[in-house]
Amino acid sequence: MIPAAFEYFAPGSVAEAIGLLEQHGDEAKLLAGGHSLLPALKLRLSQPGVLIDISRVAELHGIEAGDRLSIGAATTYAAIASDPAVLGGCAVLAECAGQIGDIQVRNRGTLGGALAHADPAADLPAVVLALDAAIAVQGPAGARSISADDMFVEMLTTALEPNEVVTRVTFPVLGAGEGASYAKLKHPASRYAIVGVAAYVRLHADGSVAAARVAVTGAGPRAERQHATESALVGSAGDAAAIAAAAELAGESMEYLGDIHASETYRRAMVKVYTRRALEQAVARARG
Amino acid sequence: MSTITVTVNGKAHTSTVEPRTLLVHYLREHLNLTGTHIGCDTSQCGACVVHVDGKSIKACTVLAVQVDGASVTTIEGLAPAGELHPLQEGFWECHGLQCGYCTPGMIMAAADLLQQNPNPSDDEVRHGLEGNLCRCTGYHNIVRAVQYAAAKMRGDEVTA
Ligand SMILES: Cc1cc2nc3c(=O)[nH]c(=O)nc-3n(C[C@H](O)[C@H](O)[C@H](O)COP(=O)(O)OP(=O)(O)OC[C@H]3O[C@@H](n4cnc5c(N)ncnc54)[C@H](O)[C@@H]3O)c2cc1C
Ligand code: FES
Numbered sequence: 001m002i003p004a005a006f007e008y009f010a011p012g013s014v015a016e017a018i019g020l021l022e023q024h025g026d027e028a029k030l031l032a033g034g035h036s037l038l039p040a041l042k043l044r045l046s047q048p049g050v051l052i053d054i055s056r057v058a059e060l061h062g063i064e065a066g067d068r069l070s071i072g073a074a075t076t077y078a079a080i081a082s083d084p085a086v087l088g089g090c091a092v093l094a095e096c097a098g099q100i101g102d103i104q105v106r107n108r109g110t111l112g113g114a115l116a117h118a119d120p121a122a123d124l125p126a127v128v129l130a131l132d133a134a135i136a137v138q139g140p141a142g143a144r145s146i147s148a149d150d151m152f153v154e155m156l157t158t159a160l161e162p163n164e165v166v167t168r169v170t171f172p173v174l175g176a177g178e179g180a181s182y183a184k185l186k187h188p189a190s191r192y193a194i195v196g197v198a199a200y201v202r203l204h205a206d207g208s209v210a211a212a213r214v215a216v217t218g219a220g221p222r223a224e225r226q227h228a229t230e231s232a233l234v235g236s237a238g239d240a241a242a243i244a245a246a247a248e249l250a251g252e253s254m255e256y257l258g259d260i261h262a263s264e265t266y267r268r269a270m271v272k273v274y275t276r277r278a279l280e281q282a283v284a285r286a287r288g
Numbered sequence: 289m290s291t292i293t294v295t296v297n298g299k300a301h302t303s304t305v306e307p308r309t310l311l312v313h314y315l316r317e318h319l320n321l322t323g324t325h326i327g328c329d330t331s332q333c334g335a336c337v338v339h340v341d342g343k344s345i346k347a348c349t350v351l352a353v354q355v356d357g358a359s360v361t362t363i364e365g366l367a368p369a370g371e372l373h374p375l376q377e378g379f380w381e382c383h384g385l386q387c388g389y390c391t392p393g394m395i396m397a398a399a400d401l402l403q404q405n406p407n408p409s410d411d412e413v414r415h416g417l418e419g420n421l422c423r424c425t426g427y428h429n430i431v432r433a434v435q436y437a438a439a440k441m442r443g444d445e446v447t448a
């Protein structure tokens with residue numbers, strides 16, 4: 001299978017990429033790792049006239065450690081999964097990135113591409129939501145930051161404006177009393193999430209739950225916070241009974257997708273199971 | 289058309305390609321390196337795995353223009369001419385193939401795995417090859433073949 005013909009540009013900077021996007025309008029698409037876009041082009045599901053390859057723009061690469069972790073949009077999953085600063089400060093991100101597809105997918109696929117594409121079965125959106133990451137974007141009107149809660153609007157649709165480029169994503173560095181986990185039921189062939197749950201908790205000194213953020217991906221058209229589960233957990237002792245009760249509330253008010261891989265009923269059941277597993281592990285990690 | 293310069297198996301090639309040319313087609317049809325196979329053509333099977341700057345990737349899901357300036361290694365370049373790489377020897381000795389269709393991709397993926405982890409457990413070998421499908425042998429002998437190569441590359445005694 002061969003994509004329809006297109007013109008190809010490999011700009012050297014984000015500014016240049018934005019200029020090309022403006023110049024070519026609806027005809028143009030950004031290309032990063034290509035592991036969602038190229039399969040679609042090969043099937044001719046999409047036939048853009050212009051591809052703007054940002055995968056080798058230097059300013060979109062690299063992981064900067066500080067109060068928060070700042071990760072360039074074109075950084076690959078493999079680079080994230082093996083980075084010492086990520087493993088030390090935000091291990092759940094490495095845990096998630098390291099479970100995407102297979103090693104060849106992880107050597108190409110990028111953080112920015114995964115978030116901009118917003119595939120309903122993508123893993124990283126759940127972690128981005130649970131950790132309250134901030135998505136830095138640049139466009140013709142300048143730079144702005146999109147909060148994780150605002151980013152995922154609908155299936156394959158984000159808060160990005162036309163001609164905007166995701167440049168960096170910043171994640172918190174977790175400290176004492178904080179823990180996070182990603183639990184995934186993977187499709188056995190593609191390893192996309194049939195259900196994926198990311199959980200974050202912060203505990204008081206007495207071990208009770210001070211804050212919780214839980215997000216589900218794979219089950220519905222978009223990755224979504226689970227507010228009922230979060231509220232039930234906050235103020236509780238964070239013990240097995242409290243976690244089980246909170247997990248039962250997960251997925252109750254969500255829209256579901258059913259397909260040949262898993263029915264809506266099965267996904268609904270698995271959301272609760274994987275929410276419980278993710279929370280148990282997040283709390284265990286927070287207790288150290 | 290785009291002009292690209294790619295070092296393939298140590299030799300620099302300057303070529304003019306259509307931007308839509310996939311890396312796997314560039315290797316097979318422009319450079320006549322037909323050791324890299326096309327199986328599924330949908331990024332699932334790993335028959336097309338090659339190394340770009342030392343990392344394994346699926347060449348059916350990368351454009352040739354995306355490797356402009358990069359260094360590519362295919363199955364043909366894994367060992368010097370006339371010699372077998374320990375992985376090639378391992379697949380031979382341990383009966384790690386039947387039809388051989390998946391083998392170039394298996395070996396290139398395994399070579400990347402052994403670079404990262406010279407002493408993998410059987411589980412780690414299976415996990416490391418999760419992007420590669422074989423429709424003939426079952427995976428048992430493939431794991432043995434990779435372990436044979438791993439042992440040989442570590443300088444341990446090898447048994448087929
Ligand atoms: C075999 C296989 C298995 C996979 N398994 C999984 C899995 O288990 N879990 C999972 O989450 N994903 C999986 N994927 C998808 C993979 O993660 C993709 O890499 C990802 O969805 C897209 O990232 P990319 O960098 O490849 O983007 P591309 O495919 O290059 O681009 C995707 C879209 O995002 C846009 N885009 C890219 N970068 C930016 C940017 N910086 N700013 C704005 N827009 C941008 C592009 O214009 C395009 O519309 C799999 C893919 C394959 C082929
Ligand atoms: S041909 Fe590339 S993965 Fe199957």
Ligand code: FES
Nearest residue numbers: 386388422423424
């Ligand atoms: S040996 Fe035939 S597909 Fe693997």
